[in-house]
Amino acid sequence: MKYWLMKSEPEAFSIDDLQARPGQTEPWDGVRNYQARNFMRDDMRIGDQVFFYHSNCEVPGIVGIMEVAGKSYPDPTAFDPQSKYFDPKSSPDQPRWFLVEVKYIRHTRRTIPLAELKEHDPLENMPLVRKGNRLSIMPVTKEQWDDILRLE
DNA sequence: GCCAACGTTGGC
């Protein structure tokens, strides 16, 4: 089993929004970055554990845990001209963007702020805490996962 | 294939 971290702006989609879908999976759509796409398309497996991270908000940080609940498939929002994620270069025949389904597991007991993660030396190699990092989906090692949960 | 211009992300 692998571990991951996925970012979302809470104004667009928050951990509370995910929780509000009990027993349902949620498609993690709208990712338009090749590296992040490749993680979803090629490396994520059902059952992988994922930190939910709130970005671009008052207190950016880890707010919960979810689980990969469905294998990857082409992101349908890329085909929809009405969608803000529409990409005319992606077609059902030759899809460019992919997503996975996720499901809610739990909130963390508190928001674990980015500022705190940055001060925690064992996490210094995480892309998340490195300057200028914009990757919205990244792998997390088992050691990092356990470390972060100890900060909870 | 280079690289300047532009757009986006996301912390602060």
Add this chain to the structure above:
DNA sequence: GCCAACGTTGGC
């Protein structure tokens, strides 16, 4: 709201 960092686009 600002702006640094970075990815993408397109002219040449």
